[in-house]
Amino acid sequence: MEQTINILKKHGISPSYQRVKIFGYLMETKTHPTAYDIFAKFKSEIPSLSKTTVYNVLSALKEKNLVNEVHIEGHETRFDAEMRQHGHFKCSVCGQVSDLFLTQDLNQILSQKLVIQDIQFNVTGICNQCLTLQNNN
Amino acid sequence: MEQTINILKKHGISPSYQRVKIFGYLMETKTHPTAYDIFAKFKSEIPSLSKTTVYNVLSALKEKNLVNEVHIEGHETRFDAEMRQHGHFKCSVCGQVSDLFLTQDLNQILSQKLVIQDIQFNVTGICNQCLTLQNNN
DNA sequence: TACAATTTTATAATGATTACAAATTTAGAA
DNA sequence: TTCTAAATTTGTAATCATTATAAAATTGTA
Ligand SMILES: [Mn+2]
Ligand SMILES: [Mn+2]
Ligand SMILES: [Zn+2]
Ligand SMILES: [Zn+2]
Numbered sequence: 107m108e109q110t111i112n113i114l115k116k117h118g119i120s121p122s123y124q125r126v127k128i129f130g131y132l133m134e135t136k137t138h139p140t141a142y143d144i145f146a147k148f149k150s151e152i153p154s155l156s157k158t159t160v161y162n163v164l165s166a167l168k169e170k171n172l173v174n175e176v177h178i179e180g181h182e183t184r185f186d187a188e189m190r191q192h193g194h195f196k197c198s199v200c201g202q203v204s205d206l207f208l209t210q211d212l213n214q215i216l217s218q219k220l221v222i223q224d225i226q227f228n229v230t231g232i233c234n235q236c237l238t239l240q241n242n243n
Numbered sequence: 244m245e246q247t248i249n250i251l252k253k254h255g256i257s258p259s260y261q262r263v264k265i266f267g268y269l270m271e272t273k274t275h276p277t278a279y280d281i282f283a284k285f286k287s288e289i290p291s292l293s294k295t296t297v298y299n300v301l302s303a304l305k306e307k308n309l310v311n312e313v314h315i316e317g318h319e320t321r322f323d324a325e326m327r328q329h330g331h332f333k334c335s336v337c338g339q340v341s342d343l344f345l346t347q348d349l350n351q352i353l354s355q356k357l358v359i360q361d362i363q364f365n366v367t368g369i370c371n372q373c374l375t376l377q378n379n380n
Numbered sequence: 381t382a383c384a385a386t387t388t389t390a391t392a393a394t395g396a397t398t399a400c401a402a403a404t405t406t407a408g409a410a
Numbered sequence: 411t412t413c414t415a416a417a418t419t420t421g422t423a424a425t426c427a428t429t430a431t432a433a434a435a436t437t438g439t440a
Contacts (some may be wrong), residue, residue, distance in 0.1 A: 110295035114249060133257055174244060175317065177314045177315065177316060177317060177365075178314065179313065179314060180314055180320040183317040184261060193364070195355075195357060206353060206354065206355065207354040208349075208352045208353060208354060209352045209353075209354055210347075210352045212345075212364065212366075214350075215345045215347045215352075216343060216345060216346075216366070217343065217344040217345060217346055217347045218332075218343065220366070220368050220369070220370070220371065221366045221369040221374060222366055222367070222368040222369045223258070223368045223369070224367040224368070225364065225365070225366050225367075226364065226365050226366075227330070227349070227362065227363065227365070228314075228355070228362075228363050228364070229349075229353070229361070229362050229363075230359070230360045230361040230362075231357050231358045231359040231360045231361070232357070232358040232359065232360070233357070237358060
């Protein structure tokens with residue numbers, strides 16, 4: 107909470123109630139929620155909350171490089187406060203999205219030399235939990 | 244043309260005029276067009292063409308694994324008939340999307356063992372053409 | 381307190397995609 | 411060839427995510 111506020115301040119974002127809530131949530135969760143997920147999560151706690159505010163806050167955070175967007179499938183844009191270089195694994199059974207790191211830098215195995223600003227990668231498959239469930243049936 | 248028709252037939256898709264045109268285009272282009280790009284490209288040649296048909300054809304092709312969707316940024320879904328495992332490079336200056344291959348299999352450098360169905364990766368940066376233009380100014 | 385700037389909110393607009401049902405085309409039986 | 415059923419295409423309307431806009435509420439400061 108205090109920590110969340112400090113990070114926002116340090117990046118020139120004044121820590122309004124909504125911003126602290128949303129950014130705090132993104133810092134602590136690993137679920138890669140969509141804008142709508144975030145809206146739904148806080149709607150009861152902050153009844154006045156507007157979907158527009160969620161989008162506004164997310165776009166401010168993105169602007170200041172405090173969150174990244176994750177694009178796995180068409181439509182759905184997810185948000186992530188984990189800013190280390192990493193990719194994502196989406197389970198095609200349960201739909202969960204988790205972080206995925208590489209044992210080697212992707213930069214180094216690209217077939218072309220290019221000026222690179224960002225790398226994202228997404229893997230689809232079956233998570234270990236769903237796999238276990240499948241095997242026990 | 245004959246080739247395009249054969250591939251469609253082999254995959255159980257009857258080669259209607261629209262399907263041959265759209266799939267043929269996807270086979271020959273490397274631009275990774277959106278549904279709308281495809282619609283715009285053929286609208287004058289096939290005046291009756293409907294956007295719905297473009298979506299129908301694309302979803303049939305996807306179903307039969309003749310094309311893949313490419314998701315780089317939110318909104319835009321692009322289509323690709325290159326079915327070899329590869330990733331994409333999007334130039335942040337000119338917006339072009341090109342294929343990108345790796346010198347090593349991504350599978351092998353994932354930090355976790357997982358059942359994998361699909362891998363996609365997207366790199367953003369500055370293409371060599373835009374880089375040259377920049378340096379000459 | 382008073383006032384300007386910032387932030388939030390509700391509502392409307394936009395753009396991509398899907399749903400739906402009518403119109404057209406195609407393929408095969410008679 | 412003609413007829414008919416199935417497949418395909420088409421136009422329109424609906425839906426969903428996101429952005430635009432302007433009014434309302436909040437905040438910081440004189
Ligand atoms: Mn992540
Ligand atoms: Mn490609
Ligand atoms: Zn799972
Ligand atoms: Zn470029």
